[in-house]
Amino acid sequence: MRNKSSKVGILIGILAVPTFIFVLLKLFGQNYYKLPYLMPEMDETGQIVMKGPDTVFHQIPPYELIDQQGKKFSSANVKGKIYIADFFFTRCGTICPKLSNSLSRVQSIFSADSNVVIVSHSVDPKHDSSAVLQQYAQKYDAKYGKWYFLTGDKKTIYDIAIKGYKLPVSDASEYDNKIKSIDETFIHSEKLLLIDKEGYIRGIYDGTYSPDVERLIGEVKVLSEIYKSKK
Known part of the structure; x- marks a missing residue:
């Protein structure tokens, strides 16, 4: 016994x-709880910019585009929110469906958290009108106000990708008119970026790789806890 x-x-x-x-x-x-700041600012000599003893980190600059409902979208839409950003296009048949499926999972996990949103930028704005983006959004059951799909001026989008989010993007047809495949035309990153409420980059993830997407989900939760602890 x-x-x-x-x-x-x-x-x-x-x-x-x-x-x-x-x-x-x-x-x-x-x-x-800790989560690093990424992308330190560099001066013209390639040295990290410092402010006293502190490193100066890059912030996403303000910009304005158009969302899937034809409404203006600006940095005001994500002010004071944690958001995940990516670049895609609706005719993409390779990595974009994987990215969108990953973000659909993220949306599902944080569906009840109004402080977490998703922002997807089209690198093919000539084709991806608001109406086209709206259809694409419906395909992935994207909730308006939770998951934004953006279009607009091509130069603005490419500038914000390269200078703002520090991600590569290119339209190969601009320098090689022999390219016929749409998937070879638009070159963009498979990365998902985690942006905090102040516009700093706090995480970079491969949106086509499930373990990285799970890490993103975990780090969104960590970042949320960091903000809660500051209250």
Whole structure:
């Protein structure tokens, strides 16, 4: 009987450990959440810009485009919000469906959190009108106000990709008119970027790689906890 009681006690102890750890983290671990700032600013000599002892990090500059409902979209739409940004185009048959499926999962996970939004920029704005983007949004069950699809002036989009989000983008047809495949025409990144409420880049992830998408989801939660701890 004593042996049986000992086994029951051990089992209860094993089951209690995860709960105990969770409680400890909630009570005492809140101040230990960390997430790095990425993309330090560089001067003309390639040196990291400093402000006193602190590194100056790049912030996403303000810009204005048009969303899937034909409404103006600007930095005001994401002011004070955590957001995930990517670049895609609706006719893409390679990485874009994977990116959009990944973001659909992100949307589902944070559906009830109004502080987390998604911003997808089309690199093919001539074709991707608001109406086309609206159809694409419906395909992935994107909720307006939660997941924005943007179009507009091509130069503005390419500038914000390269100078703002620090991601490569190119229209290969501009320098090679022999290209016929649409998937070879528009060159863009498979990366998803995590942007904080102040416009700083806090994470970079491969949107076609499931473990990276799971890491993104985890780090959105971490960033949310960081803001909660500051209140």
